[in-house]
Structures are given as structure tokens and as C-alpha cells.
Amino acid sequence: MNFLSSVFRFLFAIVFLGFLCLSNFNQVLYAQTTSSADLSSLISEIEIKGTSDLESSQILFLIESQVGEPLSRKAVRRDIHSIYQMKLFEDVQAEVKLQDFEESGAKGYLLRFVVKERPRLSEVKLVGVMLVERTEIEEKMTLVKYDPFDQEKIAVNEQIILEYYRSEGYSGVRVKSKVEAVESSLEAEGKKFRVVFEMEEKPRVYLSDIYISGTKFYSELDIKRYILSSEIDCVAWANQSGLFREEMINQDLSLITQHYLKNGFIKVFIEKPDVTLIHNPDYSRVDVRLNITEGDQYYSGKISVSGDILGEKEKLMEGLLLEEGEIYNPFLQNRDRSGISEIYHERGYAFVRVVPETKVHKETKTVDVTYRILKGEKAYIGRLEIAGNIETRDHVIRREFELQEEELFNGKKLRLSQENLNRLGFFQSGVILERSPRDQEDNLLDIMARLKEAQTGTFQAQVGYSDFSGFSGGVTLSKGNLLGSGRILRLSAQFAEQSVQQKFDITLIDPRLFDSQVSGSIFAS
Known part of the structure; x- marks a missing residue:
């Protein structure tokens, strides 16, 4: 017991000291600033009225209006919308009342949100569930x-x-x-x-046969290699293979079409599937017939670029995937369009448009492609904004941006910024950087980082026994993004029953020491 008490006292002391060292005093400074402000236009109190099952603090945490800040009609309207979006209330209203404080002689607004809760469900019942x-x-x-x-x-x-x-x-x-x-x-x-x-309920429906007709270039077996649906077989009862799923048939039509388009059959046409349902007492089965009109196979003709060309035309065309004389592939054409756009994005042209213009020659079975480029004006970075960070401090996110406000837009730097944020490990996968042009200022581009924070703490424990040392074990605690600072704290304790020495380790790692590219760490044992 003495040992466990020592461990807990050690861990508590470390966490408490870390909190004192890393916490900032923004709230204190803010309180000092607003105490001397004119309270006549500020919110002095916020009330929530009408809730019975929900704590008022949950609504107060959600709304934009805050005590000590100026009263804003737009903010109150947004707050009403946010509360209503919780889908817990039938009606939400806001009331404002001017309050006088006799002791200080100041005035402030009481902001009251009056809500009417939706009725609760007493039961959710399922009837007729048998299969x-x-x-x-x-x-x-x-x-x-x-x-x-x-x-x-x-x-x-x-x-x-x-x-x-x-x-x-x-x-x-x-x-x-x-x-x-x-x-x-x-x-x-x-x-x-x-x-x-x-x-x-109805019995299960199995896919008994898929019949494919109309093909000349590809055989029925070739087509079946590219689809997801499988026909019923002798082990269907065990692994549920051969089940008929309508949405999977629709996916199959898309996969077949994509296969033909990739191989130059630009006029391929698949008729609506003919589905025949046959009922049996124990199960039903379906026959599906697909009739495909392949059309002719086309090749790439002349490939060129036009419009606002930066630098040498030949150099711009070197990176194109679509080549003259090869099988025409519209998916490669789309990749070429994106590739050209990226080149212009790296030079500041955030609003560039690349329009592929195609000309089909039925006689020679070729397709000419011209990428028409409209570069637009160069764009500069407006505001760098962040949404979704609750624990992580803004500057921890901002230092991962390769772009800065008022800097010339660069698509490569934007992509690197997104990769940097995903690499931190503080957020769930899929951090999105949205671009939005400013109203009436087409050359300014605001960047919004939308993210959702992930769990960054881990706990590990191990226990063992041996004749030499008796019972032994250890505990390891790790917390990434400590207090939203981006730092990593690791605490570990190891003990052995027959040993008088117990081992305690603490490591604090700052991967961006003083917001630089240099990392630093402190280790104590």
C-alpha cells in the first residue's frame, strides 16, 4: 500500500506541476481588461429557462454570446439557431432586459433564452422481427x-x-x-x-444467374471479372454468397461502364437490367440480364493546350498522361486537367480553370483533346481560420501552416499544410482545408481548417512474477497534446517485490521548441 500511495502521489505531483507550467493566464488578463470597460452595452448575465432534462451549462457552452461581451443581435440569432439545431426543443426564444447595478452605477444586459422541450419517447418497439x-x-x-x-x-x-x-x-x-x-x-x-x-418480412432473395448479351470485344466471363455481385453456389447457406442486393447491381453497372471507358469505348451503353423474380417457399431467386452495346474503340488523336500558357508550351505538355496514338481514356484526361491546375496553383493562380475540349472523329476512331487554360488573377491569402479545436491551442495549429496571411497563394504549400496537420496525430483523419474567396475581393482567399480532435492519451500496465524478484510490474501513462500545447508527457513507474529500489521516469517532449523546427525534451528519473 505504501508503494502504491507513493506512485499516485508522484503522478499527481507531476501532472499538477505540468499544469501550472503550461497554463496561460488569458482569462485573468481578460477579466482585468473588461472590469474597467463600459458595461452599458455588455452582457451582464445569461439565463436558460425551460429545461428539465438538460443542464444549462450544455447550452451555455454551445452559444456564441458570452458574459462580459457586447450584445449582438446577429450573435443572438445564431445562438437561437444553434440551440434549435440540438433537436431537443420545439421552440427557442430570446429575451433581453437592461439591468442596473446600484453599487457600481453600471448597466448591463440580461440575456435569457426561453426553450420548450420536445416530448420524450417512452418506448421504441420492434414488431414482426422473426428472420x-x-x-x-x-x-x-x-x-x-x-x-x-x-x-x-x-x-x-x-x-x-x-x-x-x-x-x-x-x-x-x-x-x-x-x-x-x-x-x-x-x-x-x-x-x-x-x-x-x-x-x-419476406424470405431471402438469391442471385441465381447473371446473363450478359450484346458484347463483341469482351466475353461474358471478362465482364463478370469486374463486377461485385456473385451467383449462388453450393456454400451460399454458410457464407451468404449469392445474396441479391439491388444496390450492388447498380455498382456493377458503374464498374462495367468504367471498364469500357478506360479502354476507349466512349459510346458504351448498358440497358436497364432485366430482373426476373422467382418465388419459392423457403427463399426467392433472381435472374439478371444485362444487354450491353459496346460501340467502337477510340484512340487519342491530337493533344494540345491553349489559352493562358505560362512558359513553354512543350514543357507544359511533357507531364500529360494522355498520349497521341494510345487508347483514349477520359479518366487520364481528368488527371491531366488536375495536373495542369496544380502547376498554376503553385504559381498563385488559385482560380484557374482548365477546360478539356474534345473533338470526336468517327471515321478515324480518334478523339482530339485541347486543354483550354483560363488562369484568372493571382490570389493572396486572406484569413487563416480554425474550426473544431476544443483543447488544442490555435498557435499549435497555425504553426503547421506553410502559408501565411497576405502571402501569394500556393497550392503545394496548402497541400503540405494539410499533411502537417494530419501528421500531428491530434486530430481524427481527414483534416480539411477549405478555400473560400472574399466577397467583393476576388484576389483574396480565406483558408478554413476544419478538424475534429482525437483521443491522445494512452495507459499501459503490466504485472509479472518470478522466483527471483517476486511480483513485479509497471505503469506507463502517455498524453499527447498536453493541455493543448502540442507537447507530449510520458510517466512510467516500475517496481519489484524483492527490490528496495523502485524506478520512476518522466519525459516531457516539445516537438516544436519555441515554435521552431527544433524539438526538445526533458527527462528525469
């Missing part, structure tokens, strides 16, 4: 008991149930929902509702 596991449906549903009544959410869950049945091969199932009022003996409970989902 699938009820728990599987319930795990996928987003509507549960005690949720606020939301007709849109009910419709979404109806579709969730339907999609689950289809994924299991029950494509003929029907799902209906109904809402029933529930009377309560307690007036304080208010109005409540029950949602009932009724299932009309």
Missing part, C-alpha cells in the same frame, strides 16, 4: 427510449432497418413506423409518445 436478430437491429438504430420526439430521426431509422434487412439478403422486406400517444398519470411528466416499427 433476423432483434439485437442486431437495435445496435444499428440511432433512436432509443427517452430520446426527444423527432419525426425526421424516425424516418432515418426506418431506412436504417430497411438497409440492414437488405444487407442480409431480405430485399423484399417492408418497414413501416407509427407514433402512438402514451397517457401518463403524472402531469409533471408531460406528453409522451411511443414509436412502433412494424416489419413485413
Whole structure:
């Protein structure tokens, strides 16, 4: 017990000291600044009225208006919208009242949000579930008991149930929902509702055969290599192969079309699938017939660029993937368009347009392609904005930007900035940098970093035993992005029953020491 107490005291002391060292005093400075300000136009108090199941602090955390800040009608309107978007309330209103403070003689506004809560669901019921596991449906549903009544959410869950049945091969199932009022003996409970989902189940549907007709260049076997759907076989009962899924047939049509287009068949046409349903007592089966008109195979003709050309025309064309005399591929054409755009983006032309103009020659079975370039004006960086960071400090994110405000736009630097943010490991994958031109200032481009913070803490523990040392073990705590500073703190403790010495280690790593490219670390043992 003495050892465990020592470990906990050690960990607590380290965390507390780290907090004191790394915390900033913005809130204190802000309080000093606003204390001497004119309170006549500031918000002195914010109230939330009408909530019973929700803490007022959850709404206060969400809204833009804050105590000590100027009252703004636009901000209040946005706050009403944000509260309503919580989908917990039927009605949201705002009231403003001027308050006098006799002691100081100052005045301030009381901002009160009056809300009316939506009725709660007393029950979510599934009726008619026989062919699938009820728990599987319930795990996928987003509507549960005690949720606020939301007709849109009910419709979404109806579709969730339907999609689950289809994924299991029950494509003929029907799902209906109904809402029933529930009377309560307690007036304080208010109005409540029950949602009932009724299932009309049908047997599984299997894909027995796929027939392909009309092809000349490719055989039926060639086409089947590129599709996802599989026909029923002798082990379908075990691995659910051969289940008919309508959405998969639609994907197959897209895959077949893409295959033909990549190989120069620009006029390929696939008729609407002919689906024949055959009912059996235990299961139903489907035959699908696809009729394909391939058309002729086309090759690339003359490839050129026109319009606003920077530098030598030949050098610009060197990097093109589409080549004269090769099989015409519209997907390579799209990649060429993106590649040319990137070249211009790196030179500041953020609004460049590259328009592929094609000319089809039926006689020679060739396609001429001209990339017409409209470079537009050079763009400069306006504001660099951040959205979604709750813990991470702004400067930790901003230092990863390769671009700076008022600098000439550069597409390569924008891409590197996005890679830098994703590489930090502080955010969920897929940090997005959005570009938006300023109103009435077409040469300025604002950059918005939209991100969602990820879990950055880890805990590891190990315990062992040996005849020599008895019981032994260790604990390791690691916290990345400590207090939103971007630093990494690691604490470890190791002990052995027969050893008088216990080992404690602490490591603090700053990957960007003083916001530079140099990393630094402190180690104590």
C-alpha cells in the first residue's frame, strides 16, 4: 500500500506541476481588461429557462454570446439557431432586459433564452422481427427510449432497418413506423409518445444467374471479372454468397461502364437490367440480364493546350498522361486537367480553370483533346481560420501552416499544410482545408481548417512474477497534446517485490521548441 500511495502521489505531483507550467493566464488578463470597460452595452448575465432534462451549462457552452461581451443581435440569432439545431426543443426564444447595478452605477444586459422541450419517447418497439436478430437491429438504430420526439430521426431509422434487412439478403422486406400517444398519470411528466416499427418480412432473395448479351470485344466471363455481385453456389447457406442486393447491381453497372471507358469505348451503353423474380417457399431467386452495346474503340488523336500558357508550351505538355496514338481514356484526361491546375496553383493562380475540349472523329476512331487554360488573377491569402479545436491551442495549429496571411497563394504549400496537420496525430483523419474567396475581393482567399480532435492519451500496465524478484510490474501513462500545447508527457513507474529500489521516469517532449523546427525534451528519473 505504501508503494502504491507513493506512485499516485508522484503522478499527481507531476501532472499538477505540468499544469501550472503550461497554463496561460488569458482569462485573468481578460477579466482585468473588461472590469474597467463600459458595461452599458455588455452582457451582464445569461439565463436558460425551460429545461428539465438538460443542464444549462450544455447550452451555455454551445452559444456564441458570452458574459462580459457586447450584445449582438446577429450573435443572438445564431445562438437561437444553434440551440434549435440540438433537436431537443420545439421552440427557442430570446429575451433581453437592461439591468442596473446600484453599487457600481453600471448597466448591463440580461440575456435569457426561453426553450420548450420536445416530448420524450417512452418506448421504441420492434414488431414482426422473426428472420433476423432483434439485437442486431437495435445496435444499428440511432433512436432509443427517452430520446426527444423527432419525426425526421424516425424516418432515418426506418431506412436504417430497411438497409440492414437488405444487407442480409431480405430485399423484399417492408418497414413501416407509427407514433402512438402514451397517457401518463403524472402531469409533471408531460406528453409522451411511443414509436412502433412494424416489419413485413419476406424470405431471402438469391442471385441465381447473371446473363450478359450484346458484347463483341469482351466475353461474358471478362465482364463478370469486374463486377461485385456473385451467383449462388453450393456454400451460399454458410457464407451468404449469392445474396441479391439491388444496390450492388447498380455498382456493377458503374464498374462495367468504367471498364469500357478506360479502354476507349466512349459510346458504351448498358440497358436497364432485366430482373426476373422467382418465388419459392423457403427463399426467392433472381435472374439478371444485362444487354450491353459496346460501340467502337477510340484512340487519342491530337493533344494540345491553349489559352493562358505560362512558359513553354512543350514543357507544359511533357507531364500529360494522355498520349497521341494510345487508347483514349477520359479518366487520364481528368488527371491531366488536375495536373495542369496544380502547376498554376503553385504559381498563385488559385482560380484557374482548365477546360478539356474534345473533338470526336468517327471515321478515324480518334478523339482530339485541347486543354483550354483560363488562369484568372493571382490570389493572396486572406484569413487563416480554425474550426473544431476544443483543447488544442490555435498557435499549435497555425504553426503547421506553410502559408501565411497576405502571402501569394500556393497550392503545394496548402497541400503540405494539410499533411502537417494530419501528421500531428491530434486530430481524427481527414483534416480539411477549405478555400473560400472574399466577397467583393476576388484576389483574396480565406483558408478554413476544419478538424475534429482525437483521443491522445494512452495507459499501459503490466504485472509479472518470478522466483527471483517476486511480483513485479509497471505503469506507463502517455498524453499527447498536453493541455493543448502540442507537447507530449510520458510517466512510467516500475517496481519489484524483492527490490528496495523502485524506478520512476518522466519525459516531457516539445516537438516544436519555441515554435521552431527544433524539438526538445526533458527527462528525469
